[in-house]
Amino acid sequence: MTIDLPPVTGAWRAGDPVGERRFLRLDRKVAVDGGDVLDEVEIAFETWGELNSDASNAVLLCHAWTGDSHAAGRAGDGHPTPGWWETVVGPGRAIDTDRWFVVCSNVLGGCQGTTGPASPHPTDGRAYGSRFPVVTIRDMVRVQARLADHLGVRRWHSVIGGSMGGMQVLEWAVTFPDRVRSIVPIATCLQASAQQIAWESIGRRAILHDPNFRGGDYYEARPGHGPHQGLSTARMVAQVTFRSDNVFTEKFGRDVVGGSETLGGVSRDQRFEVERYLEYHGDKLVQRFDANSYLVIGRAMDLHDVARGRGGLEAAVKRIVVPTLTIGIVSDILYPAYQQIQIRDLLNAHGVRAEYVEVDSPHGHDAFLIDFDQVGPPITRFLDSID
Amino acid sequence: MTIDLPPVTGAWRAGDPVGERRFLRLDRKVAVDGGDVLDEVEIAFETWGELNSDASNAVLLCHAWTGDSHAAGRAGDGHPTPGWWETVVGPGRAIDTDRWFVVCSNVLGGCQGTTGPASPHPTDGRAYGSRFPVVTIRDMVRVQARLADHLGVRRWHSVIGGSMGGMQVLEWAVTFPDRVRSIVPIATCLQASAQQIAWESIGRRAILHDPNFRGGDYYEARPGHGPHQGLSTARMVAQVTFRSDNVFTEKFGRDVVGGSETLGGVSRDQRFEVERYLEYHGDKLVQRFDANSYLVIGRAMDLHDVARGRGGLEAAVKRIVVPTLTIGIVSDILYPAYQQIQIRDLLNAHGVRAEYVEVDSPHGHDAFLIDFDQVGPPITRFLDSID
Numbered sequence: 001m002t003i004d005l006p007p008v009t010g011a012w013r014a015g016d017p018v019g020e021r022r023f024l025r026l027d028r029k030v031a032v033d034g035g036d037v038l039d040e041v042e043i044a045f046e047t048w049g050e051l052n053s054d055a056s057n058a059v060l061l062c063h064a065w066t067g068d069s070h071a072a073g074r075a076g077d078g079h080p081t082p083g084w085w086e087t088v089v090g091p092g093r094a095i096d097t098d099r100w101f102v103v104c105s106n107v108l109g110g111c112q113g114t115t116g117p118a119s120p121h122p123t124d125g126r127a128y129g130s131r132f133p134v135v136t137i138r139d140m141v142r143v144q145a146r147l148a149d150h151l152g153v154r155r156w157h158s159v160i161g162g163s164m165g166g167m168q169v170l171e172w173a174v175t176f177p178d179r180v181r182s183i184v185p186i187a188t189c190l191q192a193s194a195q196q197i198a199w200e201s202i203g204r205r206a207i208l209h210d211p212n213f214r215g216g217d218y219y220e221a222r223p224g225h226g227p228h229q230g231l232s233t234a235r236m237v238a239q240v241t242f243r244s245d246n247v248f249t250e251k252f253g254r255d256v257v258g259g260s261e262t263l264g265g266v267s268r269d270q271r272f273e274v275e276r277y278l279e280y281h282g283d284k285l286v287q288r289f290d291a292n293s294y295l296v297i298g299r300a301m302d303l304h305d306v307a308r309g310r311g312g313l314e315a316a317v318k319r320i321v322v323p324t325l326t327i328g329i330v331s332d333i334l335y336p337a338y339q340q341i342q343i344r345d346l347l348n349a350h351g352v353r354a355e356y357v358e359v360d361s362p363h364g365h366d367a368f369l370i371d372f373d374q375v376g377p378p379i380t381r382f383l384d385s386i387d
Numbered sequence: 388m389t390i391d392l393p394p395v396t397g398a399w400r401a402g403d404p405v406g407e408r409r410f411l412r413l414d415r416k417v418a419v420d421g422g423d424v425l426d427e428v429e430i431a432f433e434t435w436g437e438l439n440s441d442a443s444n445a446v447l448l449c450h451a452w453t454g455d456s457h458a459a460g461r462a463g464d465g466h467p468t469p470g471w472w473e474t475v476v477g478p479g480r481a482i483d484t485d486r487w488f489v490v491c492s493n494v495l496g497g498c499q500g501t502t503g504p505a506s507p508h509p510t511d512g513r514a515y516g517s518r519f520p521v522v523t524i525r526d527m528v529r530v531q532a533r534l535a536d537h538l539g540v541r542r543w544h545s546v547i548g549g550s551m552g553g554m555q556v557l558e559w560a561v562t563f564p565d566r567v568r569s570i571v572p573i574a575t576c577l578q579a580s581a582q583q584i585a586w587e588s589i590g591r592r593a594i595l596h597d598p599n600f601r602g603g604d605y606y607e608a609r610p611g612h613g614p615h616q617g618l619s620t621a622r623m624v625a626q627v628t629f630r631s632d633n634v635f636t637e638k639f640g641r642d643v644v645g646g647s648e649t650l651g652g653v654s655r656d657q658r659f660e661v662e663r664y665l666e667y668h669g670d671k672l673v674q675r676f677d678a679n680s681y682l683v684i685g686r687a688m689d690l691h692d693v694a695r696g697r698g699g700l701e702a703a704v705k706r707i708v709v710p711t712l713t714i715g716i717v718s719d720i721l722y723p724a725y726q727q728i729q730i731r732d733l734l735n736a737h738g739v740r741a742e743y744v745e746v747d748s749p750h751g752h753d754a755f756l757i758d759f760d761q762v763g764p765p766i767t768r769f770l771d772s773i774d
Contacts, residue, residue, distance in 0.1 A: 034653045194635035194661040201662040248581035274581040275588045
């Protein structure tokens with residue numbers, strides 16, 4: 001495969017705004033893996049810290065499914081939620097922005113500033129909707145590479161991310177082996193498994209069958225009346241897979257809304273606290289996320305396979321030649337620890353330095369966002385260990 | 388709690404049809420836990436083997452969520468599928484019908500012959516639909532007790548079942564301690580966990596939000612156009628939890644319908660085999676099962692808690708005084724093995740003979756229906772060991 005790098009079009013300068021969302025409009029079209037061409041692509045990104053003179057201190061963070069460029073910082077304009085890795089990224093934190101120039105961008109197909117299905121189609125100015133192409137994790141990474149060019153980052157000190165972010169991390173190392181000095185894939189996989197695809201496809205189905213989905217062209221039909229029920233159901237499925245049996249038992253047990261079921265009888269309207277929790281998360285996502293983006297990114301995750309078109313898994317993994325810290329979570333039912341161990345083992349098998357750290361948390365997949373005290377220190381040590 | 392037993396109204400006689408579905412219309416109303424009263428209840432049941440002269444060889448099988456009375460035998464009239472435990476139940480099989488008088492009945496709220504939401508309401512002859520009450524596992528068991536009376540079975544040699552069947556098994560032992568000589572709960576639990584409720588509630592939501600659900604009164608609106616999409620989605624969620632990551636990887640991996648994705652590119656219409664499998668199972672259930680029954684039974688499972696109204700879990704479990712064989716499945720993600728071990732441990736703690744057998748299968752929860760060579764022999768030995 002030929003790596004097609006665009007010329008460097010700009011560089012980050014001291015004095016540029018930091019920790020605020022900025023936009024880069026690409027000066028070239030983007031041809032995606034599925035064969036379509038996006039004529040205009042804009043990337044939303046944020047940076048923290050300062051790029052040093054030889055551009056050797058840049059760290060790229062890759063966000064997960066419904067994340068965005070706002071890895072750190074408060075909620076505010078353009079940021080419906082506080083930074084998703086606020087506890088890990090910042091001055092004096094595990095990924096120390098006094099030391100590293102940290103970058104995070106919204107992925108291609110997203111809905112938090114980077115071109116996605118809700119963006120205007122250049123030919124008619126109306127939302128892409130169903131016209132938005134299938135994109136892959138590789139497409140996301142290729143677009144990030146153009147952002148790196150713009151920022152003047154030829155080679156990342158490290159590329160770090162969990163879940164779908166970890167898929168991007170792995171694709172960075174496989175697609176652009178000379179543009180990374182190290183990688184930290186967390187709670188992720190080299191190839192989406194059948195069970196991961198199964199969960200994703202059920203959520204997709206819930207959205208597709210919502211009558212307000214209208215084949216994906218719901219933006220203009222009744223603004224504000226998209227496939228909310230479907231998206232909410234999809235999120236509820238995901239939310240269960242993001243956590244664990246243990247944590248649900250501890251947090252909710254059999255509590256019912258407004259009292260204890262074990263004391264009382266059985267009523268028709270009784271709702272369990274865990275139901276309320278899931279509905280809360282479903283409804284919360286609807287407020288901040290576009291259903292088409294959810295589908296496009298979900299599909300990219302299904303299609304994630306570092307081996308595709310590269311002569312098999314081992315051949316693909318052999319392209320990873322940089323030190324790797326892979327982090328797994330003991331209670332992760334969605335991206336089980338064995339998938340992280342597989343990354344370590346395959347890399348070690350061809351002589352690459354790869355270390356596996358297991359987070360001992362009951363929180364399931366989401367532990368990489370929660371247990372910062374276990375996730376942060378190994379990352380700090382690992383970043384320090386890379387020349 | 389007072390156990391309210393109806394008088395014996397009939398007894399099984401040699402010469403009665405066996406292995407065919409029969410019906411018992413109860414001669415008294417059924418008051419359910421939620422406070423409602425069902426004026427007319429009919430029970431669909433099947434029997435295999437012959438009841439001996441002192442009625443000491445009767446074994447009750449309790450079916451799971453979408454099961455029915457057809458535990459053994461071919462598909463045919465009234466039986467859309469072959470017996471769900473065909474490999475375990477029959478002449479010379481693990482539950483030997485040459486020796487045991489085996490009974491299985493469709494649960495209250497079901498749709499395979501026993502009164503449920505699709506049954507005619509006695510006041511107007513139209514389907515209950517949304518008027519069908521909340522029922523509990525205890526309600527199901529109380530109705531089964533009336534069937535036992537009818538058959539002349541005062542005390543079951545054993546009550547056996549997996550998943551929701553196992554919930555009934557446990558309720559039999561707690562509600563009617565003097566009517567069981569032993570029990571075999573399989574891949575089940577004493578109290579539905581928050582995660583089990585979570586999965587169930589997502590399926591319920593998919594059905595409730597299907598526009599064809601019409602609040603549960605869809606039977607007459609457009610016959611044959613019930614909430615099929617919703618029920619199918621609900622089944623897909625369940626189907627993933629019934630199996631395992633391992634088995635999905637082995638069976639489907641990343642195969643796509645009509646070819647291998649890893650060789651080719653990325654297309655918009657590409658479907659993974661695991662998606663086709665889930666849709667197949669969703670559609671198959673729609674052909675044979677009523678969405679309202681799915682909801683009623685699912686709710687009964689959520690409400691399953693042997694402790695409810697009994698002064699706590701330990702107090703409830705102390706009512707179980709008979710030998711118990713509990714069977715767990717190592718790969719079960721829905722009713723994890725620890726729930727079966729808990730049953731054994733709580734029973735042993737108050738001096739009751741309880742044995743735990745673990746099925747070493749990759750098939751997940753459904754292994755109790757699949758790995759008959761591991762499930763059958765311990766049951767045979769256990770049944771033989773009960774005086």
